[in-house]
Amino acid sequence: MSLDPTTFETVVPSRYITFTFPNPLSNHCHLRVAVLDSPSSSAARIASMWVPPGRESDWIFSTFSGHLQLLLSSTTPHHLSRLILIGNPPVYSHPTSYSSTPYPSPNQSKEIEERLRPLLLGLTPKSAFYQKGICNSEFLQIPFLIYEDEVVGCVILEICEGPCAGEMLIENVAVETHTTKEFRRRLRFKRMPNLVQTQMRILPKNELDSGELNNLEFEIDNNVLVHPYLSPMVGGLSVTESHLERRIKGGFRPKALCLGIGGGALLGFLSSQLNFDVTGVEKDEVVLQIAKKYFGLESNELIHLFVGDGIELVEKLAKNITADCKFDVIMVDLDSSDVTLGVCAPPLEFVKKSVLQAAREVLCEHGVLVINVIPSSELFYKSLISEFEDVFEELYEIDVGNGENFVLIATVSKIENALSTCEDSLLNKLKSVSGSYIGSIRKISRSANQESANSLLEAMRLQE
Template identity: 50%
Template sequence: MALDKSTFETLVPARFVTFTFPDPSSPSASSDRRLLRVAVLDSPIRPSAPPRVAAMLVPSHREHDWIFSTESGHLQLLLGSPGLSRLVLIGEDPIDGRGSGLGFRRQTECHRSRREGREESLKPLVLALSPRVCFESGVPEVTFLSYEDDLVASVTLEVFIGEFVGEMLVEDVVIKRGSGCGESEFRRRLRFKRMPNLVQTQVRIVPQEDCRETEGGFRIEDMQFRIDARVLVHPYLAPMVASLSLIGSDIDERIRKGLRPKAFCAGVGGGALLAFLRGQLGFEVLGVDVDEVVLRVAKQYFGLEDGDFLHVVVGDAIEWIERLANRKTEGTLGALCSHDLSVADRIDGKFDVIMVDLDSSDVSTGLVAPPLEFVRKPVLLAARSLLCEFGILAINVIPPDRLFYETMINELRDVFHDLYEIDVGNKENFVLIATVASIREIPRYDVSFIMKLNSVLSGAYMDSIRKI
């Protein structure tokens, strides 16, 4: 069915329309003329000023990427440009077989100049897709936004469907760190389709054989890798671990007595945090994740090993906190399977730290962490009851607004002794740390555990912890 030209003359909040259009840069007489996929999204927010329209070309060979091929991805791009009323996304139509397959490689300077020529040829199309009000003062300027990230090359390893998280994919990528030569790094990533441009988990991977970058880039699809679990590359994980410096002297005393410190991880993802706590810091770790497929992916692709001193179970982490607290007081875990019971029975005593990495994803509002269900007094009281006398609760927080953050702080103050904060520095994540008791001030150089933390983490995160 042909589109009515008048469809685009007005703005309709949150309207999303896609169609194909002959590529004006390909010969019109050719029977093999390329098609473009055009997607037009109007902002869900009504403009308070004259509307702004912009277009964006999909990077070549990323046409299948969720950020460019889904309505939710399109919305993320639009909301990432404040004040934009309509975004027109234009890329090769992947349905005709010419779009990207499983891999991507960053374009060269030659490709960039070609892109500028394509933008010029597509200006009439963008004008035709602009609302009538934009022409009240004459023909408007056509603005093309550019999309840039640190991705150099990527290859999709496998796509999965989780019962709770939905479609997800595992990919190996090459990213560029800095502008100089020799700054490339290999990583494995887990992404969820529900938040198309969000990297849920990433770990550093190392080629099993020496490789050199050629003029055409790395042939990442032909390479074999091993997981490097000694470092944390996901932005907020190192700050979460840095929170342990607050109780480093108490953990040190436990270790000197021949005891292992214990951690409960609410949310597992790819398992990088759990593996680091177990492998680098000697913790006994219990991790809970609601989606069984996510745990299977973590074991298959991210090196998570469920065994001695590291236990993972399928379940709702908030329910587990409440049921574990119930076991401490009433001797029962409620309706959990026998496997879960055996895992819980292996965790003797209380936890030194509970680390919460849970989110509530809604593309219309953006990512929020933790979910509101966690910030309830019964849950916070249950969490406190599971912590030892010097224990801490460390939470990855992505606040949608200041009110959410302040409300969360007030709820924590009602239950815990003191609060601390780490600003991750990415303008998105904060780590909130709630303590059961007052923190003892002991020089770091006298504490072996803190010296160990300094050797495996950036000391900058420990130095940036502030009391609030």
């Protein structure tokens, strides 16, 4: 069935259309074209993206949710109202492996853009031609975006489906930066494929005599944290280091409650490297099975694993928990399941005063709550901070530095300043893992946050 040429003249929020088109670069094949309009479209700002060769079947480029996240995370100067993906047709039986193919050279890219320009102009809303007084299509600039990450090769180990997480995949990837190359095992969900739920370093068991990932066997390395925000989360424990040190010297293992397990990288590290007694809660039983099968997570005398809703568990515990059963630390790594928000954490249901008060009740007198935050907007982040300040005594922040994640540390009581100087102290262990992040911990001032929030709200009112 052919498309009506007028279909793309207007922006229709959340509309997603895919079709094939004769390849102007070759006489023997077609291109897959996917057009997505933003859920909250305003001015007609569009951009296009060439799908990396070899990755056409990756959920990032072949699904609505992946496309939406690309649109919402675009680094163009203004929010996009339409993103156009162009690439080779995907192989719909998910590939078991791929190797990255370099993008075309600058000269080749220029030729590709010139040949695709008539197609892009045909997919441009009419309003884009006139919003800045442009009446001639020759002068309309359509940004051509390039997707870049560190993955140079991939092998899919399994694709399965959980009752809560939905379809998910486990993959081994080769990651290459300008200084290093290593292998990692990753867990991704189809509902939010651009967000890596878990990644752990893996070490080859056999010689690297082949560049093919599927010819290698690996073992999990539990000694390091490679997920961007996990080291900062562990570094956040330094805020209450003196309390934790006293617990350890008194012959007790610090107790941590982890809401959200994923592959279990954080739980395994807290147990094996810091000697914590860890309780983990995961909503999806299949995710927990994946953690045990592929990521080396085990239930033992120091790691207690449960299937259930972490938020509901905290609320139940708060009603009848005794002083000797309270936790020293709560670690929260929960993301929103609402794809229209893009990549966002924590879910909105966690940021309720009743839930935060329950979390405080579950913590001991010198306990801390450490939470991974991916704000959907500046206003969301300011509101979240305000909610935490209403419940907890002090609030600290770590900027992970990747332009996406922040770690918040909320304390039940005022923090002592004395830090241990023992060579084998917990603080030294934390520094070895998160030294740079420990030095960047910033205490959030209530007055400064309120002033900033008020200024932001006033600016939004003026724009209305």
